[in-house]
Amino acid sequence: MENQHLINMFLGIGMTVVGWFARELWAAVKELKSDLAKLREDLPKEYVARDDYREDIRDIKAMLAKIFEKLENKADK
Secondary structure (H helix, E strand, O other), X not given: OOHHHHHHHHHHHHHHXXXXXXXXXXXXXXXXXXXXXXXXXHHHHHOOOHHHHHHHHHHHHHHHHHHHHHHHHHHHO
């Protein structure tokens, strides 16, 4: 066999492996993108944003403060 024929054969095999690897990476990236899109869609349904949580806790504390104030006034009478 000629040297050129061996070089072409090894380059062909090498490029085949590189092409397969690139195709697998491309498929993995597409799957990750779809998973990320689904996560972005589902995340707000399951978890509360930190600012919303803090605002709600602040409201609850204000309500409790009013209740305790009423109880203190009632106990004094």
